[in-house]
Amino acid sequence: MPGTNLTREEAQERARLLTVDAYEIDLDLSGAQEGGTYRSVTTVRFDSAEAGAETFIDLVAPAVHEAVLNGEALDVAAVFRDSRIALAGLREGANELKVVADCAYTNTGEGLHRFVDPVDEQAYLYTQFEVPDARRVFASFEQPDLKATFQFTVKAPSGWTVISNSPTPEPKDDVWTFEPTPRISTYITALIVGPYHSVHSSYEKDGQSVPLGIYCRPSLAEYLDAEDIFAVTRQGFDWFQEKFDYAYPFAKYDQLFVPEFNAGAMENAGAVTIRDQYVFRSKVTDAAYEVRAETILHELAHMWFGDLVTMEWWNDLWLNESFATYTSIACQAYAEGSKWPHSWTTFANSMKTWAYRQDQLPSTHPIMADITDLDDVLVNFDGITYAKGASVLKQLVAYVGMDAFFQGVQAYFKAHAFGNTRLTDLLGALEKTSGRDLKTWSKAWLETASINILRPEIETDADGRITSFTVLQEAPALPAGAKGEPTLRPHRIAIGAYDLDESGKLVRTNRIELDVDGERTTVAELVGQARPAVVLLNDDDLSYAKVRLDEESLRVVTEHLGDFTESLPRALCWASAWDMTRDGELATRDYLALVLSGIGKESDIGVVQSLHRQVKLALDLYSAPETREAALNQWTDATLAHLRAAEPGSDHQLAWARAFAATARNPQQLDLLQSLLDGTEAIEGLTVDTELRWSFVQRLAAVGLLDEEEIAAEYERDKTAAGERHAAFARAAQPSEEAKAQAWASVVEQGDLPNAVQEAVISGFVQPDQRELLAPYAEKYFASVKEVSDSRSHEMAQQIIVGLYPTLQVSQETLDATDAWLESAEPGAALRRMMSESRAGVERALKAQAADAAAATA
Numbered sequence: 001m002p003g004t005n006l007t008r009e010e011a012q013e014r015a016r017l018l019t020v021d022a023y024e025i026d027l028d029l030s031g032a033q034e035g036g037t038y039r040s041v042t043t044v045r046f047d048s049a050e051a052g053a054e055t056f057i058d059l060v061a062p063a064v065h066e067a068v069l070n071g072e073a074l075d076v077a078a079v080f081r082d083s084r085i086a087l088a089g090l091r092e093g094a095n096e097l098k099v100v101a102d103c104a105y106t107n108t109g110e111g112l113h114r115f116v117d118p119v120d121e122q123a124y125l126y127t128q129f130e131v132p133d134a135r136r137v138f139a140s141f142e143q144p145d146l147k148a149t150f151q152f153t154v155k156a157p158s159g160w161t162v163i164s165n166s167p168t169p170e171p172k173d174d175v176w177t178f179e180p181t182p183r184i185s186t187y188i189t190a191l192i193v194g195p196y197h198s199v200h201s202s203y204e205k206d207g208q209s210v211p212l213g214i215y216c217r218p219s220l221a222e223y224l225d226a227e228d229i230f231a232v233t234r235q236g237f238d239w240f241q242e243k244f245d246y247a248y249p250f251a252k253y254d255q256l257f258v259p260e261f262n263a264g265a266m267e268n269a270g271a272v273t274i275r276d277q278y279v280f281r282s283k284v285t286d287a288a289y290e291v292r293a294e295t296i297l298h299e300l301a302h303m304w305f306g307d308l309v310t311m312e313w314w315n316d317l318w319l320n321e322s323f324a325t326y327t328s329i330a331c332q333a334y335a336e337g338s339k340w341p342h343s344w345t346t347f348a349n350s351m352k353t354w355a356y357r358q359d360q361l362p363s364t365h366p367i368m369a370d371i372t373d374l375d376d377v378l379v380n381f382d383g384i385t386y387a388k389g390a391s392v393l394k395q396l397v398a399y400v401g402m403d404a405f406f407q408g409v410q411a412y413f414k415a416h417a418f419g420n421t422r423l424t425d426l427l428g429a430l431e432k433t434s435g436r437d438l439k440t441w442s443k444a445w446l447e448t449a450s451i452n453i454l455r456p457e458i459e460t461d462a463d464g465r466i467t468s469f470t471v472l473q474e475a476p477a478l479p480a481g482a483k484g485e486p487t488l489r490p491h492r493i494a495i496g497a498y499d500l501d502e503s504g505k506l507v508r509t510n511r512i513e514l515d516v517d518g519e520r521t522t523v524a525e526l527v528g529q530a531r532p533a534v535v536l537l538n539d540d541d542l543s544y545a546k547v548r549l550d551e552e553s554l555r556v557v558t559e560h561l562g563d564f565t566e567s568l569p570r571a572l573c574w575a576s577a578w579d580m581t582r583d584g585e586l587a588t589r590d591y592l593a594l595v596l597s598g599i600g601k602e603s604d605i606g607v608v609q610s611l612h613r614q615v616k617l618a619l620d621l622y623s624a625p626e627t628r629e630a631a632l633n634q635w636t637d638a639t640l641a642h643l644r645a646a647e648p649g650s651d652h653q654l655a656w657a658r659a660f661a662a663t664a665r666n667p668q669q670l671d672l673l674q675s676l677l678d679g680t681e682a683i684e685g686l687t688v689d690t691e692l693r694w695s696f697v698q699r700l701a702a703v704g705l706l707d708e709e710e711i712a713a714e715y716e717r718d719k720t721a722a723g724e725r726h727a728a729f730a731r732a733a734q735p736s737e738e739a740k741a742q743a744w745a746s747v748v749e750q751g752d753l754p755n756a757v758q759e760a761v762i763s764g765f766v767q768p769d770q771r772e773l774l775a776p777y778a779e780k781y782f783a784s785v786k787e788v789s790d791s792r793s794h795e796m797a798q799q800i801i802v803g804l805y806p807t808l809q810v811s812q813e814t815l816d817a818t819d820a821w822l823e824s825a826e827p828g829a830a831l832r833r834m835m836s837e838s839r840a841g842v843e844r845a846l847k848a849q850a851a852d853a854a855a856a857t858a
Contacts, residue, residue, distance in 0.1 A: 003058070003060045004082040004083045004084055005374050006058070006132065006374045007372060008315075008372050008373060011143040011313060014141060014143065014146070015145050015146060017049050017050065017053055017090075018047065018141065018146060019046060019049075019146075020045075020141055020146045021045045021046055021149070022045050022149045022150075022180065023042060023044045023138070023150045023151065024042070024043040025040070025041070025042050025043075025138045025150065026040075026042075026153045027039070027040055027137070027138070027153070027155070027191070029125065029155060029193055030157055032114065032123050032156070032160075032193065032194075033122070033123045033157055035114055035123070036104070036105065037062055037105070038102070038112075039102060040099075040100075040101050040103045040138050041098070041099070041100050041101075042097075042101075042139040043097070043098045044057070044096070044097050044140075044148070045095070046094075046095055046141070046148075047095065048090040048091060048092055048093065048095055049092070050090070050092060051090070051091060051092035054088045054089075054090070056086050057084070057087060057099070057139050057140065057141055058083060058085075058132070058135035058139070058140055058141065059135050059140075060083045060103075060111070060133075060136045061101040061102060062102055062103070062104055063101060063102040064076050064101045065100045065101060066099070067079060067080070067098070067100075068099075069087055069096075070095055070096055071096075097139070099138075099139040103136060103137055103138075106136070106793075107260075107753075108755050108793045108796050109260055109261060109262035109756075109795055110133045110262075110794070110795055111127065111128070111136030111137055112126075112127050112191070113125065113126055113258075113260060115258075115259040115721070115754070117217055117259070117720075118719055118720060119217075119218075119721075120195075120217075120219060122194065123194060124193075125191070126191070126192045126193075126256065126258040127189070127190050127191045127192070127268075128263075128266060129187045129268075130187045130188075130266060131187060131314065131374055131377050131378060132187075132374050133187075134186040134189060135186075142186050142187075143186075144186075144187060144312065144313065144314070144420065145185075145312045145313065146185075146186070147183040147310065147419075147420065148183060148184075148186075149180040149181050149182065149184075150180065150181045150184065151177075151178060151180040152164050152166075152178045152189075152191060153175065153177045153178070154176045154178075155174060155175050155176075156171075156174055156176060156193050157174065158174050159195060160174075160193060160194055161193070161194065161195065161196050161215075162176040163190075163191070163192040163193075163213075163215065163256060164178050164189075164191050164192075164271060165178075165181045165184070165188075165189055165190055165250070165271050166178040166179045166180070166251060166270070167179065167251050181269065182249070182250070182269075182418055183418045184269050184418075185307075185310050188268050188269045188306070188307050190266075192258065194217075195218065196215040196217065196218075197215065197217065197218045197224070198213055198214065199213070199214045199226040200212065200214075201226075201230050203233070203234055203237045203248075203253070205237070208247060208248075210253055211251075211253070212230060212233060212253050212254070212255075213253075213255070214226045214254070214255050214256075214257070215256040215257065216257040216279050217257075217276070219720060220257065220276060220279045220281070223280060223281050224257075224279050228289070232293045233300065235297075235331070235335050236296065236297045236300040236301070236328075236331055238335065238336075239334075240301060240304065240331065243327070243406045243409070244304050244406070244409060244413055245410040245413075246304060246308070246417075249303060249304065249308045249417070249418075250269050250270035250303060250307075251270065252270055253272075253300075253303075254271045254272070255274060255296070256273050256274065257274050257275070257276035257278060258274070258275070258276055259276050260721075260755055261273060261274070261275035262755060262795050263275070263381075264295045264298075265296075265298070266299070267299045267302030267303065267306055267307060267324075269303065269307045270303075274296075274299070278292045282690045282692060283687060283691075283692075285609065285655055286606075287605045287606035290340045290343065293332060293340065294328050294343070294346075297328035297331050298324045298325060299324070301323065301328055302320070305320065305323045305324060305327070306320045306324065308417055308418060309412065309413060309416045309417065309420075309421055310419075310421070311420065311422070312420040312421060312422050313371065314374075315368060315369055315371040316421075316422060316423055317371070317377060317385055318368060318369065318384065319423055319426065321385050322385070322386065322388075322389025323390075325386055325387070325389070325390035326390040326393040329344065329346075329347050329351075342604065344540075344541060344568060345567040345568045345570075345571045346606045347390075348571045348575060349575060349607050349610050350610060351386070351387040351391070352387060352391055352541070352575065353578065353579075353610070354383040354386075354387045355383045355386075355387035355544070356451060356546060356575075357582070358382050358383025358384050359383070359384060359388055359449070359450055359451045360450070360479060361479060361837050361840050362479040362480060362481035362836045362837070362840055363379075363481075363482070363836060363837050364478065364484075365380075365384060365482075365484075366446060366449050366484070367384055367388055367445065367446045368446040368447055369384070375829055375830045376830075378794050379798075379829075379833050379834065388544060391543075391544035392446070394541075394542065394544075395445070395491070395542060395543045396441070398492045398543075399436065399441065399492050400433075400436050400438075401434060404430070404433045404434035405433075407433040408426070408429040408433040408434065409426075409429070409430075411433065412425065423442070423446070427439075427442060444487060444490060448484055448485075448489075449478060449482060449483065450475070450482065450487070451545065452474060452475055452487075452488065452489055452491070452545045452546070453473070453474040453545065453548060454471055454472070454473055454491070454493070454516065454537045454538060454543075454545045454547050454548070455472045455474070455537075455550070456469065456470070456471060456495075456535050456537055456548075456549075456553075457470040457471075458470075458531065458552075460531045464530055464531045465528060465529065465530055465531065466526050466527055466529055466530075467527065468522070468527060469524075469527060470521065470522055470523065471520070471523060472520060473488055473489075473491070473516060473517075473520075473521070473545075475487055475488050479840065481836060488517070489517075491516040491517070491538075491543040491545060492513070492514075492516075493516055493538045493539075493542055493543045494511055494512065494513045494540045494542055495511070495512050495514070495526070495535065496511050496535075496536040496539030496540070497509050497510035497511070497529075497534075497536075498533060498534040498536060498564070499532050499533045500556075500560065504563055505563050505564075505565050506534060506564045506565065507565050508566070508569070509532060510529070510532070511539060511540075513542075533553070533556045534553045534556050534557060535550060536553070536569055536572065539569060540568065541568060541571075548580075558597075561594065561597070561598035561601075562597070562600065567603065567604045567607065570604070570607065574607060574610075574611065577591060577594055578591070581614075581618055581848065582844060582848065584844075584850070584851035586851075587851050587852045587854070588618045588622045588623040588624075588848060589623070589631060589852055589855055589856065591615075591618055592615060592631055592634065592635060595611055596638055599611055599642075600642065605651045605652060605655060608652060609655050612655065612658070612659040616635075616659075616663060618848075619632050620768040620808070621807070621808075621810060621841075621845040621848070622845055622849060622852060623849065623852050624853035624856055625849065626856075627852070627853075627856050632663060633665065636660065636663045636669060639656055639659040639660040640664075640669065642656045642659075643656040643659075643683065646685075648683075648685020648686070649686075649687075653683075653686055654686070657683075657692060657695075658692070658695055661692075661699050662699065665703070670699075670703060673696045673700055674696075674705065676688055677697065677700070690718055690722075693714070693718075694714070694718070694723075694726040697711065697726070698726065698730045698733055698764070701730040702730075702733040702734070702735065702764075702770075704734065704735045704736070706730070707734075708731065711731055714730070715727040721756075724757065725756055725757055725760040726760070728764065729760040729761070729763055731743070732761045732763075732764030733764040733767055735770055737773070740765065740773060740774065740777070743761050743764065743765045744765065746761060747762060747765075747804070748780075748804070751791070751796075755795060755796060755799070759803070762800065762803035762804060765804070766804070766807070766808065771808050774806070774808060774809075775806075777804070777806065778809050778814065781805065782817055782821045785801055785821075786825050786827065788800050789827065789828075789830075789831045794830075801831065802837075802838060805838035806842075807838065807842060809842070810842055810845040810849060811842075812846070814839075814842050815839060815846075818838070818842075822836070
């Protein structure tokens with residue numbers, strides 16, 4: 001039951017008509033261990049601006065038994081259809097509606113998700129409501145600007161725990177009655193129910209005391225590093241309350257690590273849900289802890305920006321997510337005692353790379369997207385909304401000054417607490433505190449799409465002194481199908497000058513900061529100075545733009561990329577090289593050579609792991625087919641050499657072990673994997689723990705060296721939810737027609753897998769070494785994708801549509817087949833977008849392969 005789409009116009013009309021006061025929601029979850037459906041009783045009190053008006057309330061439910069409006073029973077058969085209950089003849093002023101329904105547990109990560117842990121065979125529940133899925137659990141006016149208070153009463157199985165937005169009460173006869181929440185939006189209400197394990201503490205400062213809780217399944221309790229999580233959380237409380245000048249606005253703060261979660265986390269007010277893969281069962285690198293910390297801080301920032309003050313409509317989704325992203329990274333970078341002061345390096349290396357990729361797709365859109373309905377917003381959780389938006393906020397902070405920025409934010413929170421706002425409310429506050437006119441800035445940066453390219457133009461005299469220095473700005477044509485026009489923008493950037501010192505290290509010898517605008521910006525400050533070895537535009541990563549190096553800088557960087565003394569300029573150069581590879585300006589073979597020459601000197605483990613992923617992607621998709629195997633062999637030999645040379649027990653050793661496992665190919669390499677797996681061979685310091693074992697198992701299964709019996713035996717060693725997913729991946733990865741047919745049928749034809757298992761099967765199915773085996777599925781894909789889109793929930797459909805697109809079939813035939821399908825199938829906007837983005841990936845790969853082939857013959 002996907003649920004009827006809601007348009008912006010419908011939401012505006014409903015908001016004009018209604019003021020919602022309070023919900024009382026009574027759920028009988030006593031049968032949750034068995035599953036099926038549950039009784040949901042909603043009483044909602046609201047005011048109508050007009051007598052006799054008509055509106056509707058949202059509900060996705062298998063059955064509605066009763067709907068009573070102002071004491072009058074409605075004809076359910078007549079008023080309930082297409083996930084809406086029609087409400088006619090409203091009173092002016094106060095109205096009351098009671099709805100009794102049977103709602104359904106899901107296994108898709110939407111609504112009320114139900115999961116059974118194979119370890120203890122107990123059910124665990126949690127809600128996920130963003131964007132429109134509170135209506136799967138209770139009748140609601142499902143839009144962000146109709147805030148209300150929510151009082152939950154829940155009957156649960158004996159011995160279980162119920163957590164919600166309000167503090168957890170003592171149950172009476174297994175019934176948990178919560179106090180009403182403050183006024184919040186429907187999508188940030190939450191219930192988490194089950195025999196969860198918990199650890200409790202508090203945040204104490206200057207007389208303030210906020211109860212803190214961390215929850216997970218008992219089967220993960222031995223791995224829960226609660227003190228580390230509490231430490232990051234307290235750091236966030238300290239930093240955000242100081243910067244926002246507004247006390248944490250809710251009664252307690254729980255963080256719940258829940259199974260089969262589709263996203264990273266969700267900012268439910270006072271009850272944040274987080275994917276439980278962040279409870280690390282095995283050794284991980286520091287980069288994983290950094291990412292987890294950023295997620296924790298991102299959701300905590302939402303308690304103010306998103307939950308306390310909420311967007312009026314989803315066109316400001318970008319601001320909600322970008323603000324949380326920017327402030328979480330800033331907290332890591334600047335908070336006293338932070339473990340990750342290099343977080344802007346990680347941001348440049350991962351978030352901005354994501355943004356640049358998204359911004360070059362045919363679906364690129366202005367940061368402030370035109371969200372006309374729920375279908376629009378569901379596909380807008382993308383690299384523009386999160387990463388480009390946060391990049392532009394970073395530029396805005398540089399433009400107005402950090403002090404003025406946070407002074408404006410403070411005024412914004414005080415003015416709009418527990419209310420709804422638009423972008424103009426924040427920009428108006430920032431204009432007052434900074435004195436800057438942000439209307440022109442907003443139009444250039446938030447209302448236009450795509451990306452700029454910045455290049456240095458440098459002239460020198462015979463003595464090597466700079467005679468002219470100009471920053472050139474380009475606005476490339478938008479991708480075919482994208483809306484909008486190329487736009488030159490104002491950039492606040494730094495220019496860094498780097499020279500080699502006596503030890504061979506690249507050190508910054510000069511830095512200037514300036515505004516760049518138009519096609520040409522003259523930089524007079526650098527005229528007359530000695531030409532440095534490397535000139536780096538957008539040093540410190542202040543702006544959002546693709547950056548190119550001049551010829552001399554590129555030559556030095558190619559030889560000395562690993563020699564920068566600081567991690568951020570290295571990351572910027574790595575990102576530029578990767579971007580050039582994706583654009584076909586740098587051949588894949590040359591990118592591989594650059595990585596091999598510099599990665600051994602790269603100290604930042606997050607950058608190293610990103611390079612691992614990017615090299616593998618480049619070799620699988622962007623390398624010329626005739627030279628791909630040789631390049632893969634070269635890379636695999638390097639991964640093994642670095643694995644053997646890495647410091648025993650280090651993060652780098654673990655990262656290289658995973659990189660080696662992802663690509664091992666010849667008999668000797670595969671024998672080593674098998675020997676490491678069965679313990680007949682060891683590498684000093686490398687512990688082959690549970691997760692690393694599965695990496696080896698999955699690769700050995702993908703090359704046909706492990707059969708079903710051996711995969712099943714491995715699952716018996718790790719009979720957990722994670723083990724079930726890993727085993728599903730391994731089975732789908734096997735290089736046989738039978739394995740592929742079974743995997744395809746389980747996902748596309750049967751369609752009853754839980755979301756996390758479906759994701760694992762899809763990932764296992766798509767193996768780069770199995771192009772020929774997978775080729776027949778391209779035709780099957782185009783024959784079935786429309787039915788999948790029409791019949792599955794959004795999350796489940798998106799996994800299949802994007803995950804099973806024939807990305808590995810890099811050919812004109814794939815492009816032609818996609819074009820023919822787009823013309824004949826008449827897909828809706830969301831499906832069309834997913835298909836066109838996937839097509840663009842193949843088109844880009846074709847171009848990059850041609851560049852690589854040309855370099856091979858040059």
